[in-house]
Amino acid sequence: MTEDELPVGVHEEHINEPVVEKLAKGEPLFDSIVGYADVKKLFQMSLSSDKPVHILLVGPPASAKTLFMLECMKLERSYFTLGSHSTKSGMIDYLFEKRPRYLLVDEIEHMPMKDQTALLSLMEAGIVSETKFQKTRNTQLKTWVFATSNGADRMLTPLLSRFVVLHFKQYSFGSFQEVCTHILGSEGVPSDVAAAIAEAVWTKLRSKDIRDCIKIGRLAKTKEDVDWITQTLKSYKQ
Ligand SMILES: Nc1ncnc2c1ncn2[C@@H]1O[C@H](COP(=O)(O)OP(=O)(O)O)[C@@H](O)[C@H]1O
Ligand SMILES: [Mg+2]
Numbered sequence: 001m002t003e004d005e006l007p008v009g010v011h012e013e014h015i016n017e018p019v020v021e022k023l024a025k026g027e028p029l030f031d032s033i034v035g036y037a038d039v040k041k042l043f044q045m046s047l048s049s050d051k052p053v054h055i056l057l058v059g060p061p062a063s064a065k066t067l068f069m070l071e072c073m074k075l076e077r078s079y080f081t082l083g084s085h086s087t088k089s090g091m092i093d094y095l096f097e098k099r100p101r102y103l104l105v106d107e108i109e110h111m112p113m114k115d116q117t118a119l120l121s122l123m124e125a126g127i128v129s130e131t132k133f134q135k136t137r138n139t140q141l142k143t144w145v146f147a148t149s150n151g152a153d154r155m156l157t158p159l160l161s162r163f164v165v166l167h168f169k170q171y172s173f174g175s176f177q178e179v180c181t182h183i184l185g186s187e188g189v190p191s192d193v194a195a196a197i198a199e200a201v202w203t204k205l206r207s208k209d210i211r212d213c214i215k216i217g218r219l220a221k222t223k224e225d226v227d228w229i230t231q232t233l234k235s236y237k238q
Contacts, residue, residue, distance in 0.1 A: 035178070061150065072146055076101070079103055082106050103145045107148060122145070192223065
């Protein structure tokens with residue numbers, strides 16, 4: 001995301017229209033995510049497509065990748081799984097039993113290779129197949145796969161090629177401050193205090209993680225508090 005794409009509080013509502021009927025809770029999709037208007041639009045286009053278009057988000061920590069998966073949980077018949085928690089039989093059983101329309105895999109690079117292999121035929125041909133105790137079961141499924149990865153190097157190349165791959169960049173300071181003030185603003189933190197927090201986290205704590213801003217935002221009432229907290233955290237930093 002570049003700085004000039006922010007603030008992207010710009011009218012994104014219209015993007016949500018095509019999938020409104022698929023939303024389980026009727027909440028607007030992606031409304032908790034600041035910026036990334038183009039990525040949101042691509043997701044909407046994928047959701048409106050007749051045939052599945054799978055999307056993989058790759059990028060540095062704290063760049064909102066997981067947030068995109070969590071937002072997609074608002075979609076009806078979606079199933080969220082962590083790459084590190086999934087086992088082949090667990091995921092396959094789920095696919096057979098629940099027949100999800102949207103499979104959301106966070107940190108797919110931690111998924112064992114055999115699980116990644118199972119995804120290949122699902123994504124390419126919509127077929128799930130399993131042989132157990134010399135019995136084979138097959139099913140046809142129409143499932144969109146949305147996934148995240150901190151690095152694509154541990155993934156199978158054929159799997160990667162089945163995704164539209166979007167590489168998120170590290171936030172610039174401007175974007176970082178914008179995201180921080182937006183999130184803290186929704187928690188009732190005044191914008192000058194939020195801006196000071198973003199600056200202190202970035203320059204003093206040398207962190208690019210919005211989570212650090214959120215922690216300080218919940219502790220600080222004034223800019224003086226921000227100075228004191230960051231100074232204290234810095235002195236206890238490893
Ligand atoms: N663009 C953004 N909009 C809203 N929150 C964000 C954004 N970028 C980062 N965050 C916040 O930063 C934290 C990390 O986001 P997350 O989605 O877990 O990152 P990732 O999965 O890329 O490591 C979360 O608390 C999230 O709310
Ligand atoms: Mg994540």
